Amino acid sequence: MTANFVDGTLEPVREMLADPWTLPGLSDGGAHVGSICDGSFPTTLLQYWTRDRAGGTIELEFLIQRQCRDTAAAVGLADRGVLAPGYRADLNVIDLDGLRLRRPEVHHDLPGGGRRLLQRADGYRHTVVRGVETYADGIDTGDLPGRLIRGPQAVPV
Secondary structure, X not given: OHHHHOOOOOHHHHHHXXXXXXXXXXOOOOOOOOOOXXXXXXXXXXXXXXHHOOOOOOOHHHHHHHHHHHHHHHOOEOOOOOOOOOOOOOEEEEOHHHOEEXXXXXXXXXXXXXXXXXXXXXXXXXXXXXXXXXXXXXXXXXXXXXOOOOOOEOOOO
């Protein structure tokens, strides 16, 4: 990030995000969960780049398309990223005006007491996975309809 801020502005980042060849897909949820919390990237992308940035935002529809449909297609997940019959019904209903990141928290809930950083957000009204609501106003519904996938997923018939 510091290389993208060398002139004291995030304009180079805006140019990259607005470029049709860029896919904004950073969300580290793996080996670094105890030292970094990039899972907040999608929220930052929407909050800052479509709503809060003075001097050049990016259209909400463009960023949603890039982050959902285009990223799914780029990694071979042809069964998602589109709201259409036969596709996975994964979606978020977002209150963009109320979208806010909270401070990161340290949790020691991994195997062996391992730590991870968790950063919650406000403004996600409903989260739906495979047609089942999993979060309502930030509260876990207890439903876990997702599943592990391996490899590309075909376009629905």
